[in-house]
Amino acid sequence: MQTQIPVITTFISGILIMALFFIPRDPFTQIEQLTTRWYIIISGFALLLGIDSLILYHWRKIRRGDKDRIYSLILIISFFIALIWGIWAWYKYGGPFVQNSSYLWLFQNIYLPLDATMFSLLAFFIASAAYRAFRARNLESTLLLISAAIVMMGRVPFGGVIFVPFFFAFSILTGVYFLYIATRYVGLGSILRFFVGLLFIFLGISLFFPEFSKIISQFIPSLSDWIMQYPNNAGQRAINLGLILGSIAFSLRIIFGIERGYIR
Amino acid sequence: MKAILDFLTLIDRRVIYSVLIFSIIIPLFLKPSLPTRPTQEVIGAYNAVESLKDGDVLLISTDYGPSAYPELQPVYEVVLEQAFKKNVKVLLMTHWQFQGLIVGVSGIEKIAKKLDKKYGEDYLILGFKPGAVGVMVGLSEDFRNVFPNDYYGKPIDSYPIYKDIVGDDDVLNYKDIDLLFGFEAGATGDFWVQIVQARYGVKMAFSVTAVMAPGYFPYYQAKQVVGIVGGLKGAFDYESLAKKKGLASLIMVSQIPAHTIILLFILLGNVGFIIRRIVK
Amino acid sequence: MIWDILGIWIAAFLTIAILSFIFGDNPIYKLAEHIFVGVSAGYGVVLALNQAIWPSIQMGLMPNQHFFIKFMTIIAIILGVLTLIRLEIFSYIFPSIVWLSRIPIAFVVGVGSGIAIVASIQGFIFPQVSATFLPILSPNYAIDLSSPLNFLNSFLLLIGPFVILLGVITALVYFYFSTEQRGVLLGIAKIGILIMMITFGASFGYTIMARFSLLISRFYFLLSDWLNLLK
Numbered sequence: 044m045q046t047q048i049p050v051i052t053t054f055i056s057g058i059l060i061m062a063l064f065f066i067p068r069d070p071f072t073q074i075e076q077l078t079t080r081w082y083i084i085i086s087g088f089a090l091l092l093g094i095d096s097l098i099l100y101h102w103r104k105i106r107r108g109d110k111d112r113i114y115s116l117i118l119i120i121s122f123f124i125a126l127i128w129g130i131w132a133w134y135k136y137g138g139p140f141v142q143n144s145s146y147l148w149l150f151q152n153i154y155l156p157l158d159a160t161m162f163s164l165l166a167f168f169i170a171s172a173a174y175r176a177f178r179a180r181n182l183e184s185t186l187l188l189i190s191a192a193i194v195m196m197g198r199v200p201f202g203g204v205i206f207v208p209f210f211f212a213f214s215i216l217t218g219v220y221f222l223y224i225a226t227r228y229v230g231l232g233s234i235l236r237f238f239v240g241l242l243f244i245f246l247g248i249s250l251f252f253p254e255f256s257k258i259i260s261q262f263i264p265s266l267s268d269w270i271m272q273y274p275n276n277a278g279q280r281a282i283n284l285g286l287i288l289g290s291i292a293f294s295l296r297i298i299f300g301i302e303r304g305y306i307r
Numbered sequence: 308m309k310a311i312l313d314f315l316t317l318i319d320r321r322v323i324y325s326v327l328i329f330s331i332i333i334p335l336f337l338k339p340s341l342p343t344r345p346t347q348e349v350i351g352a353y354n355a356v357e358s359l360k361d362g363d364v365l366l367i368s369t370d371y372g373p374s375a376y377p378e379l380q381p382v383y384e385v386v387l388e389q390a391f392k393k394n395v396k397v398l399l400m401t402h403w404q405f406q407g408l409i410v411g412v413s414g415i416e417k418i419a420k421k422l423d424k425k426y427g428e429d430y431l432i433l434g435f436k437p438g439a440v441g442v443m444v445g446l447s448e449d450f451r452n453v454f455p456n457d458y459y460g461k462p463i464d465s466y467p468i469y470k471d472i473v474g475d476d477d478v479l480n481y482k483d484i485d486l487l488f489g490f491e492a493g494a495t496g497d498f499w500v501q502i503v504q505a506r507y508g509v510k511m512a513f514s515v516t517a518v519m520a521p522g523y524f525p526y527y528q529a530k531q532v533v534g535i536v537g538g539l540k541g542a543f544d545y546e547s548l549a550k551k552k553g554l555a556s557l558i559m560v561s562q563i564p565a566h567t568i569i570l571l572f573i574l575l576g577n578v579g580f581i582i583r584r585i586v587k
Numbered sequence: 588m589i590w591d592i593l594g595i596w597i598a599a600f601l602t603i604a605i606l607s608f609i610f611g612d613n614p615i616y617k618l619a620e621h622i623f624v625g626v627s628a629g630y631g632v633v634l635a636l637n638q639a640i641w642p643s644i645q646m647g648l649m650p651n652q653h654f655f656i657k658f659m660t661i662i663a664i665i666l667g668v669l670t671l672i673r674l675e676i677f678s679y680i681f682p683s684i685v686w687l688s689r690i691p692i693a694f695v696v697g698v699g700s701g702i703a704i705v706a707s708i709q710g711f712i713f714p715q716v717s718a719t720f721l722p723i724l725s726p727n728y729a730i731d732l733s734s735p736l737n738f739l740n741s742f743l744l745l746i747g748p749f750v751i752l753l754g755v756i757t758a759l760v761y762f763y764f765s766t767e768q769r770g771v772l773l774g775i776a777k778i779g780i781l782i783m784m785i786t787f788g789a790s791f792g793y794t795i796m797a798r799f800s801l802l803i804s805r806f807y808f809l810l811s812d813w814l815n816l817l818k
Contacts, residue, residue: 045686045689046689048689048690048693049686049689049690049692049693050693052690052693052694052697053693053694053696053697053700054697055697056693056694056697056698056701057697057698057700057701058701059701060697060698060701060702060705061701061704061705064702064705077656077659078698079698080646080659080660080663081659081662081663081666081694081698082694082695082698082699083643084643084646084660084663084664084666084667085663085666085667085670085691085692085694085695086639086695087635087639087640087643087667088635088639088640088643088667088668088670088671088691089667089670089691089692089695090631090634090635090639091632091635091640091671091674092670092671092673092674094628094631094632095674095675095676096675097624097628098628099675099676111617114617114618114620114621115621117618117621117622117625118621118622118624118625119625120625121621121622121624121625121626121629122625122626122628122629123629124625124626124629125625125626125628125629125630125633126629126632126633128629129629129630129632129633129637130633130636133633133637138637139633139634139637140634140637146633148590148594149626150630151594151598152594152595152597152598153597153598153601153622153626154623154626154627154630155598156598156599156601156602156605156805156808157601157605157619157620157622157623157626158623158627159602159801159804159805160601160602160605160606160805161605161620161623162798162801163606163798163801163802163804163805164605164606164608164609165798166795166798166799166801166802167609167802169794169795169798173795182781183780183781183784184784186781186784186785186788187784187785187787187788187791188788189788190784190785190786190787190788190789190792191788191789191791191792191795192788192792193788193792194788194789194791194792194793195792195795195796198792198793198796258735258736258739261736262736262739262740265739265740265743266739266743269740269743269744269747270785270789271789272747273743273747273748273750273751273754274750274751274754274782274785274786274789275785275786275789275790276751276754277719277750277751277752277753277754277755277758277782277786278754278758278782278783278785278786278787279786280715280719280751280754280755281754281755281758281759281761281762281779281782281783282758282783282786283711283715284711284712284715284716284755284759285759285762287707287711287712288712290703290707291703291704291707291708294700294701294703294704295700295704297696297697297700298697298700298701298704305692305693305696306689306692306693
């Protein structure tokens with residue numbers, strides 16, 4: 044019974060909301076509104092789940108005398124300061140988040156810099172990882188690299204102008220590389236790589252001519268827009284279609300009780 | 308030869324970080340004026356707000372936090388100024404818990420104070436409710452079902468703005484919303500399009516972080532959204548269309564060396580890799 | 588005023604503390620990280636109480652409501668309270684009735700899944716598939732030969748819709764794993780991979796832009812608001 048009732052609840056609520064979407068007539072729209080009201084109210088209480096596990100985990104770390112227990116203590120103290128300050132501001136100002144509330148000082152000067160800077164660390168790690176791992180090993184990764192470079196430089200002012208010397212160096216290099224690896228393949232693979240190598244070298248040498256490089260530098264921003272609107276569109280759509288079809292299948296499995304992970 | 312190859316492919320990460328930091332800091336002192344070239348989808352979003360008339364209703368959903376602040380907050384403030392100058396009624400809500408609530412409220416209070424707009428007459432802050440998809444479905448019938456009270460705890464139908472914007476049916480729902488402008492840093496934007504635009508036909512435009520922006524182009528191409536303002540470049544373009552100089556215009560200048568340095572390091576790594584492969 | 592100045596100095600200290608992580612994990616970073624988690628959790632609880640739970644209770648106690656709706660709202664609040672039994676504290680006090688909290692969660696999951704299915708089909712599959720095919724029917728045949736740049740741009744606009752159609756179909760073929768990919772299927776899948784590589788490259792470029800925007804804005808804060816060097 045402990046598993047059956049939740050599974051039946053999921054089934055009924057899932058089928059109910061789907062059916063309600065297809066019956067826009069009066070008693071059913073009221074039921075739909077009641078269902079969404081229930082959903083919102085229960086989700087509100089569910090916001091509190093997980094917080095106590097966090098606090099208890101760190102409390103246990105302190106009790107056990109772990110090496111980093113001082114940080115756990117700081118976490119618990121910060122939590123209670125934020126909680127008590129919020130409730131006090133609610134009492135004093137009528138709401139914790141109103142404009143003149145002192146609670147916003149905590150957000151502006153402690154939460155905001157921490158949140159924003161935490162994510163900005165990724166910039167450094169992306170740069171370091173790109174330097175170490177981004178290699179034009181084969182046609183696919185070369186295409187990825189070129190697409191990334193065009194989009195990156197197309198999205199900044201003067202990007203087209205900066206792009207030209209980079210592309211010149213890169214295309215000569217890649218052309219030589221593809222010509223080299225063409226010697227290591229036979230048949231169609233070899234011919235393909237040979238032509239790709241020649242193409243890159245040709246593109247690189249043509250950038251020596253100022254007329255051509257001027258056209259390319261003006262073309263890069265619109266090429267980057269085109270990449271976003273057409274090939275990127277296609278790839279994103281394909282990936283999302285796959286994801287959505289998968290999520291529909293997964294949602295159906297949840298409704299029919301095949302997936303029961305959520306009631307653990 | 309080996310020394311050159313090692314120099315190219317084994318640069319210490321702290322060197323990379325230091326070069327990046329300097330390349331970002333120095334242009335901030337230079338403050339040049341940069342040319343802009345707004346793209347189609349940004350112009351679409353700008354025109355969507357510009358085409359609003361006196362008395363129209365703009366629903367704003369600030370679904371982002373401090374980590375998306377430099378990309379989205381400039382656009383948010385410009386959109387608010389545009390809307391307030393046209394006497395458009397603005398409703399503010401969020402799905403992003405306290406982060407979305409605070410950035411949204413601080414932005415709207417700042418612009419409303421600057422342009423002398425009154426709370427309850429020109430704009431209303433609905434606040435936050437959990438359960439994003441449930442909120443979106445619930446708002447389709449009656450806003451009071453989801454937000455019976457506003458952010459300050461008073462019933463929303465007690466404000467003059469409610470009487471102004473509610474239609475002939477005396478109920479505030481999506482039929483009364485002329486434009487939804489979503490500021491998205493997560494999945495809620497997809498929900499807005501898939502649930503609200505598809506079922507209820509609400510016109511929508513989004514300002515999204517650059518991480519999410521590529522995923523919104525399919526919606527734009529399918530004409531499900533009328534405009535996308537993507538990332539800092541989008542925010543910079545939007546500010547230039549509105550002839551404002553906000554945060555995006557101030558920090559855009561450092562993106563140029565940042566992108567260039569990244570490309571340079573990738574190129575160096577590839578040079579070393581290719582030479583090593585050929586020599587071996 | 589003193590609070591503003593103190594606030595900016597605390598913000599600057601915390602920013603530098605987090606940035607110090609790039610040179611290795613250190614106690615200052617760990618301190619800032621734990622403060623972040625603690626404050627987030629505190630804010631989360633205050634928000635849940637202020638914007639979700641207290642208004643829900645008010646909704647249930649509102650005077651001018653139809654009796655049935657009021658009754659159903661109160662049932663929802665009771666179910667919400669049942670969810671709280673899942674809190675770890677209560678699992679020590681009433682272990683035998685923790686399973687009751689599964690019911691409201693099951694309800695929420697069911698409704699969410701139901702909405703997701705309808706929204707996905709109506710909101711994504713139909714519009715997106717039609718947008719893949721329909722532009723082919725009205726292509727932009729105007730090739731502008733006035734200058735090389737215009738020629739390139741108009742050429743790209745012409746082939747654009749075909750690139751979308753080709754790209755979506757070939758990329759979807761790549762994801763088809765129900766049979767072994769051989770011969771023609773493999774060739775089509777390979778084209779699909781190339782389209783996806785362009786997509787990933789574009790996403791990478793945009794991700795770089797996003798992360799650097801944030802970093803630049805942090806440095807802007809340090810230089811402008813804290814050190815007043817940029818006025």
